[in-house]
Amino acid sequence: GEDVEQSLFLSVREGDSSVINCTYTDSSSTYLYWYKQEPGAGLQLLTYIFSNMDMKQDQRLTVLLNKKDKHLSLRIADTQTGDSAIYFCAEKLDTGGFKTIFGAGTRLFVKA
Amino acid sequence: GAVVSQHPSRVICKSGTSVKIECRSLDFQATTMFWYRQFPKKSLMLMATSNEGSKATYEQGVEKDKFLINHASLTLSTLTVTSAHPEDSSFYICSAETGTGGSPLHFGNGTRLTVT
Numbered sequence: 001g002e003d004v005e006q007s008l009f010l011s012v013r014e015g016d017s018s019v020i021n022c023t024y025t026d027s028s029s030t031y032l033y034w035y036k037q038e039p040g041a042g043l044q045l046l047t048y049i050f051s052n053m054d055m056k057q058d059q060r061l062t063v064l065l066n067k068k069d070k071h072l073s074l075r076i077a078d079t080q081t082g083d084s085a086i087y088f089c090a091e092k093l094d095t096g097g098f099k100t101i102f103g104a105g106t107r108l109f110v111k112a
Numbered sequence: 113g114a115v116v117s118q119h120p121s122r123v124i125c126k127s128g129t130s131v132k133i134e135c136r137s138l139d140f141q142a143t144t145m146f147w148y149r150q151f152p153k154k155s156l157m158l159m160a161t162s163n164e165g166s167k168a169t170y171e172q173g174v175e176k177d178k179f180l181i182n183h184a185s186l187t188l189s190t191l192t193v194t195s196a197h198p199e200d201s202s203f204y205i206c207s208a209e210t211g212t213g214g215s216p217l218h219f220g221n222g223t224r225l226t227v228t
Contacts, residue, residue, distance in 0.1 A: 033216055042118065042205050042219035043156075088155070092216075100146075100217055104155040 004103035006089050011109040018076040020106045022089030025070060030098070032065060034074045035088040037105070043088060046074070076108075084110045113139050114210050118220025125196055126228055133191045133223045135206030141186035142208035146217065147179075150203040159204075162189040196227040 003025045012018045024032070029051045035043040049056045049063045049072075056063045062075040076083055089103040115138040125131050135145055143164045148156040160181050161169040168181035178200075180192040189208075193200055203224050207217040 031216065035219075040222070040224065042116075042221040043207075043217075045216050045218060048216055090217075102156045107153075 004089055004091055004101050006103040006106045009107050012079050014081055014110055014112050016079055018079045018108055020074045020087050022072040022103055023070055024091045026093050028093050029091040030094045031092045032072050033090040037086045079110050081110045081112055084108055114218045115139055116208050116218045116220040118206050118223055120223060121221060122224045124226045124228060127197055128195055130192055130194045131196055131225060133204055135189045135220050137187045137208045140210045145183060145189040145206055145208045147191050148205045150205060198227045201225055201227045
């Protein structure tokens with residue numbers, strides 16, 4: 001089936017690292033994405049990883065992919081209050097056509 | 113690059129009226145655009161896939177006569193909520209791809225629709 005799961009909430013202290021986890025079920029993923037949504041706004045693409053990669057780092061963001069376990073994580077180093085938002089994991093499936101499946105989103109709270 | 117502009121950002125209308133929401137790709141051409149609906153504290157629900165020059169493909173359970181989609185050009189798709197009712201109040205977000213295959217979706221800033 002096509003399913004993407006994330007924990008709903010994460011709370012961290014400012015300056016700490018945040019790790020947001022995601023699991024998916026479909027093995028026909030081509031790309032996996034992390035999006036950020038601030039209140040009342042659309043989704044902003046943060047980073048993405050091709051399904052044959054294990055890790056990608058982009059400034060404070062590190063994406064780890066364990067394809068065997070179908071597990072994706074996003075690590076935010078030195079988390080700031082401005083990082084408080086909802087983070088969506090998404091996978092793009094190649095099922096003849098391309099389709100993007102989103103998780104329910106993880107709400108990150110950053111305490112000062 | 114890859115900017116998607118959505119208007120209006122917020123609209124309040126009376127029951128029974130129709131509302132049009134525009135989604136534009138500003139710096140790229142989008143043969144395919146997607147319309148999502150987001151309920152409070154919920155994920156995105158794909159409503160339909162908008163294809164330039166052809167009919168939109170609606171997801172199961174989405175009324176195509178109520179949510180009219182037009183993709184008249186490579187940079188513009190519109191969603192018209194016809195005969196709106198309070199239960200149509202929601203946050204509607206459009207997105208577009210810059211290419212095919214693995215290219216990511218780029219989102220507009222959404223439209224908050226309130227039907228009174």
